[in-house]
Amino acid sequence: MDSDGDGIPNHLDIDADNDGIPDNLEAQTTTGYKAPSKVDLNKNGLDDAYENGTVLGLTPTNTDGTDNPDYLDTDSDNDGVADIIEAFDKNKDGIPDLFISGNDADHDGLDDSFEGANTMDGFVVNNEFKTGSRDTNNTDGTDEPDYRDIDDDNDGVYTKYELDPNSDGNGPDDTDKDGIPDYLDTDDDGDGISTKSEGADPNGDGNPNDAVDGNANGIPDYLEVGNYNLTLPADEIEVFSAVSPNGDGDNDVLVLGRIYEFPENTVQIYNRWGILVYETVGYGSHNNFFRGYSEGRVTISKQEKLPTGTYFYVIKYKSNGFDKRKAGYIYLQN
Structure with missing residues (x-):
């Protein structure tokens, strides 16, 4: 032979x-x-x-x-x-x-x-x-x-999934155009935060089909620049205070930067009369986002589109075993 x-x-x-x-x-x-x-x-x-x-x-x-x-x-x-x-x-x-x-x-x-x-x-x-x-x-x-390693760069995403993450058939992809293909690059989008740190594979199976997409625009954070604030303290969540669910891919949901690092979380949103219009546990997981609709509290019907205006949010989460709380205002353009 x-x-x-x-x-x-x-x-x-x-x-x-x-x-x-x-x-x-x-x-x-x-x-x-x-x-x-x-x-x-x-x-x-x-x-x-x-x-x-x-x-x-x-x-x-x-x-x-x-x-x-x-x-x-x-x-x-x-x-x-x-x-x-x-x-x-x-x-x-x-x-x-x-x-x-x-x-x-x-x-x-x-x-x-x-x-x-x-x-x-x-x-x-x-x-x-x-x-x-x-x-x-x-x-x-x-x-x-x-040649014997299924994750050449050890970023948590298997090599076979990093060859063509945008599925255009033209792999191997180099998302940040730095001359290093994604499957050998520990920071695929070149934003200074490692692919592993941006939640590329939360369940650890090597497949990024569960990758964090903090702004729900269809592009996972590890392939998109601008979803992670390096200047924030390690236990801080960044709140993007504008929500405009118009389908343009920008701020279509309430973006809470880094919330995936704190899976034990509760998010509540109140209107100007103090009525709870939205509440959820585990925000950001399983496509769980605030998109400008009510969850049915008191006089607000569930899935009713909320009116344009200012709303008050309360975020409760655990960081290293300690209870944390963050509150403030967001503006909804509906």
Whole structure:
């Protein structure tokens, strides 16, 4: 079998999938990697590093648990980014620093672009790689290199979801246009607040389908500038005092900046006669926002559009176990 079609059968090819990473690395786990010893005392043809009593050879690692083991898989972690890009993109621009040249001077199956200083080194099966991780790109510095890491930048959003967050089919996206694609960028919108801090994935499953959208305009906060006030104290909520539910995407709901950091919250809104017209628990979660409608208190019918005017709000929330309260006025243009 010749998986990569380079004319060299797999059993004589030290890079059978032609991704630039030697099979010797990809066949082993990252943390348990053993380099060849170049010793074969019993002359059975198997390097002694891979003999342990009756256990002979390696059991190939399959990171994604699907299709082929890593040494035959051009996307070992199944995150949508090819191994050749993730392993050899030191400048984090989403483009591999090394490209397949089509040349293989020593006919070992490893393209010359990925050889060490000597392209005629013959069958050095690990291409002089000394560890299972440090020789290939590891953006977030965790145990696994990028080609085996489902969250390359460790921002809480899996790589496969950061490739094309706007779903226009033109990924990988670079939301803030800083030259670093979102899947390698710890601050996707470039506003100075990390993606993780802006509530990109509150339930921690790696999928940002529950991302915080503080102004309910359809753009999650981690992809939109202006939803987080860095000058506020750590336990303070920012109230945007104007509400205009006209569908233009600006202030269509009562925006309470950072309230997602305080999920134990209650929001109450009163009209100028002191009548409670809106009350909710867990504001901002599950699309729970004030949109200028009454919740049915006293003479105000539920879901009745409230009149334009000034309203009084009271926000109660817990911060580090302490009860906090914030009150003030908002203006509703309905």
